Amino acid sequence: MEGDHRGLDNALFFDNKNRVFRSLKPGLRALDGSTVRLRWRAVGVMDSERPRYRRGFAWCGGVAARKWLCRSLQVEISGQYLEMMMMPKTSDGEKMPGRSRASWSPEEDQKLKAYIKRYGIWNWNRMPEASGLTRSGKSCRLRWMNYLRPEIKRGNFSQEDQETILKWHELLGNRWSAIAAKLPGRTDNEIKNYWHAHLKKLSKNISSSTTLSELVGTSEEVEANKNDSSGNQDLLLISDSPKVPNMDGIKGIPTSLQIHMSTNDIVSSSSSTDPPVEDVSNQYMIDQDEINFSSSNSSEIIRGIWELPYFSFQDIFMPERDPGFMAPTTASCQQEPMYSDVCNDAGYDFWVD
DNA sequence: AAGCGTCTCAACCGCGAGCGC
DNA sequence: TGCGCTCGCGGTTGAGACGCT
Numbered sequence: 015m016e017g018d019h020r021g022l023d024n025a026l027f028f029d030n031k032n033r034v035f036r037s038l039k040p041g042l043r044a045l046d047g048s049t050v051r052l053r054w055r056a057v058g059v060m061d062s063e064r065p066r067y068r069r070g071f072a073w074c075g076g077v078a079a080r081k082w083l084c085r086s087l088q089v090e091i092s093g094q095y096l097e098m099m100m101m102p103k104t105s106d107g108e109k110m111p112g113r114s115r116a117s118w119s120p121e122e123d124q125k126l127k128a129y130i131k132r133y134g135i136w137n138w139n140r141m142p143e144a145s146g147l148t149r150s151g152k153s154c155r156l157r158w159m160n161y162l163r164p165e166i167k168r169g170n171f172s173q174e175d176q177e178t179i180l181k182w183h184e185l186l187g188n189r190w191s192a193i194a195a196k197l198p199g200r201t202d203n204e205i206k207n208y209w210h211a212h213l214k215k216l217s218k219n220i221s222s223s224t225t226l227s228e229l230v231g232t233s234e235e236v237e238a239n240k241n242d243s244s245g246n247q248d249l250l251l252i253s254d255s256p257k258v259p260n261m262d263g264i265k266g267i268p269t270s271l272q273i274h275m276s277t278n279d280i281v282s283s284s285s286s287t288d289p290p291v292e293d294v295s296n297q298y299m300i301d302q303d304e305i306n307f308s309s310s311n312s313s314e315i316i317r318g319i320w321e322l323p324y325f326s327f328q329d330i331f332m333p334e335r336d337p338g339f340m341a342p343t344t345a346s347c348q349q350e351p352m353y354s355d356v357c358n359d360a361g362y363d364f365w366v367d
Numbered sequence: 368a369a370g371c372g373t374c375t376c377a378a379c380c381g382c383g384a385g386c387g388c
Numbered sequence: 389t390g391c392g393c394t395c396g397c398g399g400t401t402g403a404g405a406c407g408c409t
């Protein structure tokens with residue numbers, strides 16, 4: 015955009031909390047025409063002013079929005095300022111190269127997945143810096159737990175899944191993590207969203223003649239679950255009964271193993287009907303006491319390596335060829351990857367988003 | 368095609384538990 | 389005992405999609 019465009023940036027690309035519109039993030043779903051129109055109204059741009067702003071909107075709107083604008087407004091679209099527009103601003107409107115608050119881009123996902131696959135989970139708060147991400151550790155953890163873990167099962171909920179959620183919600187209430195433990199591969203956030211979107215009304219119509227015992231097992235098991243207010247999923251798992259629908263995921267697992275499984279471990283367990291999923295959760299965990307965090311100033315190297323479109327296995331798993339990460343410098347991490355199965359991990363969608 | 372309202376769900380936020388010092 | 393840090397959980401938000409008029 016030629017000339018002084020700072021004012022236009024503030025008006026168009028940042029909301030009233032001084033946050034970047036999510037649609038600015040590259041690689042996200044493109045905005046359709048109606049959404050662009052909504053945005054246009056939302057920021058209070060009058061019809062007479064739109065010619066001043068239309069190119070800016072095209073930048074933030076993605077492919078669909080650009081096509082729409084090109085077609086309807088007959089303008090030329092340039093994305094040359096996209097990177098600058100993406101950067102959050104301070105309260106006085108200055109560019110702030112700090113943490114992004116937008117949705118995760120495929121590139122960011124790749125960074126996080128590659129780093130965890132290479133070095134495991136050792137400290138969420140330090141991981142963003144080490145991996146070259148401009149995210150909070152909390153955001154990284156959330157993204158990994160709810161979206162990037164290889165054992166995550168995505169897609170529609172089956173009838174059996176719905177029944178399981180309904181039954182366990184009646185028993186446990188809004189303890190989504192506990193409910194998620196009953197549905198291998200599903201996250202608590204996903205179940206929570208599905209509940210509010212689809213099952214909340216449905217649950218009110220469930221026949222009151224159905225007892226808790228009929229839903230989830232014996233009275234002892236019900237009490238064990240009801241009394242579990244610690245957030246510890248072990249108790250719930252131990253008390254699982256074959257009467258519980260959709261619990262194939264833990265059948266066949268020795269009891270001694272189940273007792274020591276965390277929620278994440280449970281989720282990673284494979285179902286008899288689903289393709290086998292490796293339980294890699296523990297492989298991602300690193301004893302934090304072993305970490306001697308490298309303080310090398312490799313920010314330039316980090317920037318450089320992420321300019322590459324993709325990584326090869328050699329880039330990722332051969333330390334001498336992996337200058338992009340600030341690695342925890344432990345012998346176990348550096349010399350013997352915690353992912354002994356990594357080379358034949360066909361189920362890990364590292365290359366494709 | 369445009370306008371509008373509703374729905375979905377990824378991301379964010381605040382809080383509390385657990386742990387080490 | 390108190391403090392700080394990390395992690396996990398549940399509630400909330402809001403961008404984008406969708407459907408209706």
